[in-house]
Amino acid sequence: MSLEEIYTRFCNHPRISTDSRNIVPDSLFFALKGPNFNGNTYADEALEKGAAFAIVDEAEYVSGPKTLLVPDALSCLQKLARHHRRQCQATVIALTGSNGKTTTKELILSVLERSYRTQATQGNLNNHIGVALTLLGLQKQTEMMIVEMGANHQREIAFLCELAEPDFGYITNYGKAHLEGFGGIEGVIKGKSEMYDYLRATGKTIFFNADDPIQREKLQGYDKTIGFSTTDPAHTIIKDLGADPYVKLKVDGNLIETSLSGAYNFSNCAIAVLIGNYFNVPFPEIRMGIESYVPENNRSQLLEVGKLQVLLDAYNANPSSMAAALKHLSGLEQTKKIAILGDMFELGEDAAIEHQSIADLASSLDLESLILVGKAFSRTTTDAHQFESFEELADYLKSHPISGPATVLIKASRGMALERLQDHL
Template sequence: MKIEDLYKLYLESSGVSTDTRKIKEGSIFFALKGDNFNANEFAEQALQKGAKIAVIDEEKYENEHFVLVKDVLETLQHLARFHRKQLGIPIIALTGSNGKTTTKELINATLSKKYKTTATFGNLNNHIGVPLTLLSMTSETEVGIVEMGANHQREIAFLCEIALPDYGYITNFGKAHLEGFGSIEGVIKGKSELYDSLKARQKTLFLNLDDPIQRKQLS
């Protein structure tokens, strides 16, 4: 199924879900896989709980309300990016070693006084959480606020390719996730992928000029 066709089904649905325990009536269930689980096995259950359709990637499961794709996770991500492009609203992205969620909540609390905002729920800030955040935005959303987490190179860059943020802020560069990034220099490079994405698309960066690392972005 083409993303455009799946998007039409999404617009007619009540939203998306990846957890059979949180199914909304009329929603689309995405049967994700992990190291210790395979939600294809629960697609039928999702329909029984009210899902309109289930997106799966294993042919052995059959139901007229199943949509078979090559990879469920990639389909979720592609759908989120497609939806983001249709929204045409400003999106603020933030990352950093510490303080992401608190900063996101503060930004949301401030902007929601004037605008209809949709922000990352909790700390759902990874390759699954960011798409889910984008897909939770509706035609009523005026500003989107997306938290991005990472512990390896290229993860923030990938999330930016999905969310296409217009504004970005990095809270700080710390020693969190040193194992994944390899060094503090790796942390700086990885988190700065947000700024790299914004600059490449001529978007807006918010800089903490008290931070010498961030001041370098001015050069």
């Protein structure tokens, strides 16, 4: 069946399902495959549960007129997404980077939606399937679309750009994330820069952090750039007023006070200001958009737990974001500072070195106490309290409760689920 024929059906049934356990009524079900499943085997079940059509790529699973056969279901989903994006009039802003993608996306959304009909990636749907689903959710009346792109290997960002065909783009930073898939920090820089490569090749405009030497180097000689800086008058000046405990910034003498903790969130706020300015959002609306944003989902949250002030940043972690969070904690004034750090994943052969480096950094900072948890951190050489599992740490906290007042940083990769510690503090 042709793409145009599939698209006609999508226009009549503009919702997508990819999991037969959660069928959206009157949707198109795409029979995707994974290492341990074959979506084709669930096509009939999807139709029985209310899907309008099932798109399969194995002929033996065609059971009637509501089963549509294509060469490859995933490729069909992606091509359908790009085709739909081309039918819509929205300006697409693409976003990637090692740290801060989702927070930055939400800040930009909070600013732009005050002047435009705006959509953005839902949750963390930022891979080769998630970006396609994001684009297929694009409404015809939408004026601005913010598409978050994640990657853990080379050529992934390039592919996602070819899928979404962004008009603008921004890279939050280059950090030590997914080192295993990218092959080291140089691989990370090359992989994330595929977005700038695409935008340059297509003559599109690039937003950038002019204080980032890597971004400056990558964009040298390209004139379709719009940057922010804390010091360089060649770009929009946005002053960093610190983050104790919340990020504050100043633009043309105007103060913006946020609900975001961590100095590393300054650039996330600054790019939202820059993009709002570029698209002529009135400054009072830009300020309101940023000041009204409250972090959630274990990202840069500042919580009160009894007499403890908890910096909960346990959604994800890598050596770059871990170091930044520790330095922010150490720089806080007039507080007892405690760090509880969990393992960082997807570091490959660099895992032992990177965990030891973080343990050494934490030990060198002005901290009252350091607690490390996880198989990798438990093998580091340090004077810190070390636990191989969450359960061991939880048992320790029962007999050694943390006394306040104090500020406690909780940071780890998602798989550690350290947000559970809130019940043990």
